[in-house]
Amino acid sequence: MPMTLTEKILAAHAGRKRVEPGELINARVDLVLGNDVTAPMALQEFLKIGIEEVFDRNRIALVPDHFTPNKDIKSAEQAKILRQFAEKHDLPHYFEVGRMGIEHCLLPEQGLVGPGDLVIGADSHTCTYGALGAFSTGVGSTDLAAAMALGETWLKVPESLKFEFEGEPGPWVGGKDLILHTIGDIGVDGALYKAMEFAGPAIEGLSMDGRLTMCNMAIEAGGKNGIIAPDGITRDYVEGRCRRPYQFYESDAEAKYQKTYTYDVSRLEPQVAFPHLPENSRPLSGVGAIEIDQVVIGSCTNGRMEDLREAAKVLKGKKVHKNVRLIIFPGTQNIYLQALQEGLLGTFVEAGGAVSTPTCGPCLGGHMGILAAGERCLATTNRNFVGRMGHPESEVYLANPAVAAASAILGRIAGPGEVE
Amino acid sequence: MRLKGKAWKFGTDIDTDAIIPARYLNTFDPLELAGHCMEDADPSFSARVKPGDIIVAGKNFGCGSSREHAPIAIKAAGVSCVIAGTFARIFYRNSFNIGLPIFESPEAAAGISEGDEVEVDADTGLITNHTTGETYTAAPVPPFMQQIIAAGGLILYVAEKVKRNV
Numbered sequence: 185m186p187m188t189l190t191e192k193i194l195a196a197h198a199g200r201k202r203v204e205p206g207e208l209i210n211a212r213v214d215l216v217l218g219n220d221v222t223a224p225m226a227l228q229e230f231l232k233i234g235i236e237e238v239f240d241r242n243r244i245a246l247v248p249d250h251f252t253p254n255k256d257i258k259s260a261e262q263a264k265i266l267r268q269f270a271e272k273h274d275l276p277h278y279f280e281v282g283r284m285g286i287e288h289c290l291l292p293e294q295g296l297v298g299p300g301d302l303v304i305g306a307d308s309h310t311c312t313y314g315a316l317g318a319f320s321t322g323v324g325s326t327d328l329a330a331a332m333a334l335g336e337t338w339l340k341v342p343e344s345l346k347f348e349f350e351g352e353p354g355p356w357v358g359g360k361d362l363i364l365h366t367i368g369d370i371g372v373d374g375a376l377y378k379a380m381e382f383a384g385p386a387i388e389g390l391s392m393d394g395r396l397t398m399c400n401m402a403i404e405a406g407g408k409n410g411i412i413a414p415d416g417i418t419r420d421y422v423e424g425r426c427r428r429p430y431q432f433y434e435s436d437a438e439a440k441y442q443k444t445y446t447y448d449v450s451r452l453e454p455q456v457a458f459p460h461l462p463e464n465s466r467p468l469s470g471v472g473a474i475e476i477d478q479v480v481i482g483s484c485t486n487g488r489m490e491d492l493r494e495a496a497k498v499l500k501g502k503k504v505h506k507n508v509r510l511i512i513f514p515g516t517q518n519i520y521l522q523a524l525q526e527g528l529l530g531t532f533v534e535a536g537g538a539v540s541t542p543t544c545g546p547c548l549g550g551h552m553g554i555l556a557a558g559e560r561c562l563a564t565t566n567r568n569f570v571g572r573m574g575h576p577e578s579e580v581y582l583a584n585p586a587v588a589a590a591s592a593i594l595g596r597i598a599g600p601g602e603v604e
Numbered sequence: 605m606r607l608k609g610k611a612w613k614f615g616t617d618i619d620t621d622a623i624i625p626a627r628y629l630n631t632f633d634p635l636e637l638a639g640h641c642m643e644d645a646d647p648s649f650s651a652r653v654k655p656g657d658i659i660v661a662g663k664n665f666g667c668g669s670s671r672e673h674a675p676i677a678i679k680a681a682g683v684s685c686v687i688a689g690t691f692a693r694i695f696y697r698n699s700f701n702i703g704l705p706i707f708e709s710p711e712a713a714a715g716i717s718e719g720d721e722v723e724v725d726a727d728t729g730l731i732t733n734h735t736t737g738e739t740y741t742a743a744p745v746p747p748f749m750q751q752i753i754a755a756g757g758l759i760l761y762v763a764e765k766v767k768r769n770v
Contacts, residue, residue: 208748225632225672233763251630258630308670308694324672324698325632330762338748372617373664377693406667406692461617548626548669569619569668571644572626 186436188344189411190379193319193433197302205343205442213243214428215296216331217305219287219544220248222324224265226306229329238273239335245277245296245305246270247287250544255551285516285542288312288400288484293516298422298430299414304328304337309484309566311402315395316422317414317432322403342408343442344379349386351450356600358494359394360486360564360584362386363401364455365447368465376406378442381435386449387412392421393490400485401566404462454599456562457582460570468587468599475507478561479592480573481585482513482540483547486564489519491585496528498589498600499535505595510537511553517542537592549573555580562591605726607684607705609656613718614645616662620695623666623674632673634680641677655682658724660716662688666695675699685724687731687742689713700749701758707731707742715740 185202187195195203197211218226223246230238238244246266251259270278277296284290288309291297299317303310308322323337331337347366362382367374380402387395395412402410412418414432422430453467481487481495492514504510512532514520520542523529532539546553547565555561555574561581563573568580581597590600622645624637631637642649642659659678665688666674675698678686685705699706705726712731716722720735729742745753755761 208746221626221629222670222672228632229759232759233766235766250626256630262630262632306670306672308668310670322670322694324670324694324701326672326701326758327697330758333762333766372667373690373692376664376690403668406664408693549621550626550629554627567619567621567668569621572621576644 186438186440188379188435188439189317189381189413189433190319190344190409191341193300193302194339194341203341205341207341208338209341210336210338211302212336213304213331214301215243215245215303216328217245217247217287217291217303217307217310218328219250219307220252220259220263220266221250222306222328224262225325226328226332227265227269229326230332233329233333235333238332241273241275244275244332245291246275247279247284247290248281249284249286249542250548251550252543253281253541283517285519286484286487286544289487289515289519292316292396293518295425295427298426298428299418300431300433304331308403309400311407311409312396312400312484314399314402314409314411315392317412317418319409319411321409342377342379344381345375346381346383346441346444348384348444348446349382349449350384350446351386351448352389353386353449353452356454356586357449357452358584359390359397361452361455362449363398364457364462364465364582365452367401367405367462368455369445370405372404372461372463373406375402377408380405380407380410382410382412388415391490392417393488396488397485401462404566454584454587456587456597457568459568459579459581462566462568462582471597474597475560475595476562476591476597477507477559478509478511478553478555479588480511480546480553480561480563480565481588482515483544483565484515485566486585487513487515487519489522491564492519492523492528495585495589496531498586498603499593500531502535502593502603504536504592507595508592510592511540511546512537513540513545514542546573562588562597564588606723607656607658607726608723609658609684610654611658611660611716611718611720611722612649612653613716614659614661617664617667618645618661619668620666620671620674621668624671624677629671629673634676637673637677638680641681650681653681653683656684657682658722659683659686660713662713663690665691667692670694672698672702675702675704679704687712687716700752703757709740709742712740712742
């Protein structure tokens with residue numbers, strides 16, 4: 185019986201030869217993740233289970249990234265709960281401010297997730313690691329607590345949808361545009377409960393950073409996971425980096441998909457998602473004149489090296505528009521350091537941008553760039569819900585880093601082609 | 605178990621930022637969260653909702669973040685259950701895990717209006733609209749999820765499992 189990549193990973197972790205969509209399985213987890221918003225609640229629940237030890241101290245990652253560096257006393261108390269738990273249980277994968285990163289940039293970079301893994305995290309963007317050929321999905325705090333105790337979790341085997349990307353993307357078109365276009369086509373619940381498998385020549389040619397961006401946003405179509413079959417690009421990324429043995433799986437040629445979508449990306453323009461849903465995407469040429477107050481470049485979606493390099497290429501020697509606040513968030517300390525060494529941070533600061541330490545901060549309206557009523561922001565983040573970045577009457581538009589950089593210079597939503 | 609109350613109607617794709625904005629996630633105290641429940645969708649909700657009331661919404665309720673604070677805020681606000689056309693998957697899981705009853709019924713979501721008196725028989729999934737006299741059926745809860753509910757939520761289910769293994 186042929187299986188998809190997702191089904192093969194789930195079967196392997198359930199100790200089964202095969203699984204079928206709709207089946208409920210108990211699966212072994214390779215890594216579980218929590219952050220300063222979700223883990224405090226999970227740790228409280230963990231204590232109620234009545235056991236002393238976590239299932240495996242090497243397979244738990246705690247990353248205080250949402251409201252850190254602590255934005256207020258309450259946030260400091262939440263971060264303290266993580267720190268104390270990590271100390272008590274001697275957890276090697278607790279990442280302190282100054283040595284951390286935004287969780288979904290950090291874990292792949294640190295080699296904590298690899299191809300063939302099954303990962304759950306108490307954060308919806310845990311689906312990011314599908315870019316490495318892993319099954320990973322977001323859960324809540326209670327599921328995190330249970331998995332920390334048992335090292336397993338129950339899952340319903342999802343139906344799979346296949347997305348074939350043909351052709352070669354034009355300049356300034358990347359993973360962000362492919363995924364925004366896809367969500368625009370199928371809607372914010374177009375992949376509800378389902379596996380989204382990305383394939384085709386355009387994916388084979390896509391960098392690991394671009395793949396991470398795409399899988400990161402599978403949840404914005406309601407997907408359970410996003411996944412890309414591992415290949416040479418994956419091997420280059422994980423070799424010498426992954427701390428555990430990993431395994432490459434691929435979908436069988438006869439594997440069953442509930443539906444296959446095919447997109448020709450050769451004529452795809454950079455995409456912009458209008459408020460207040462990621463599905464409201466349209467090509468840049470159809471945006472019109474939209475003035476902005478703030479630009480945010482970074483996040484677990486677009487805070488990686490390639491993203492910063494693209495933004496810097498556009499901003500080099502230019503100035504941020506007088507009406508715009510540009511805020512840049514490198515995804516991890518390592519990315520920050522590399523951007524510093526490559527001179528990218530200098531470019532941002534000289535242009536009049538503010539460079540922050542890694543944090544989820546503004547993406548979820550936490551801190552470090554909150555919007556007032558009536559303000560408008562163009563962001564490389566993942567959600568543009570009502571009030572996502574601040575006041576319920578503010579607006580968020582989503583785009584790729586090059587569009588964000590060009591918009592910061594021109595004070596309105598614009599493409600890099602307009603910046604001379 | 606029978607759940608009865610006044611319907612509060614919301615639209616489609618109600619996301620977790622609307623249910624509990626991230627600016628309040630620096631706590632996980634249920635009552636504090638309840639005070640901001642549905643704030644960005646209806647700022648008056650938390651002050652006016654009565655114990656037993658029912659949230660009724662369209663498709664994809666609870667989309668977005670994995671924050672368990674969302675079903676916790678709803679439950680702590682006194683809401684007895686949520687009826688929606690469909691639920692986003694993490695919200696669905698979280699609701700069962702913390703013991704907030706939720707029912708998937710596109711017919712009920714379409715047929716119920718704001719302020720209707722609604723009753724749900726949680727055992728059969730039968731939903732009655734006492735204001736209009738209409739009835740609707742909700743999708744049955746999968747057997748596996750019923751075990752979790754019977755144990756009193758996922759944590760107690762796991763605690764039992766741990767005890768058996770020892």
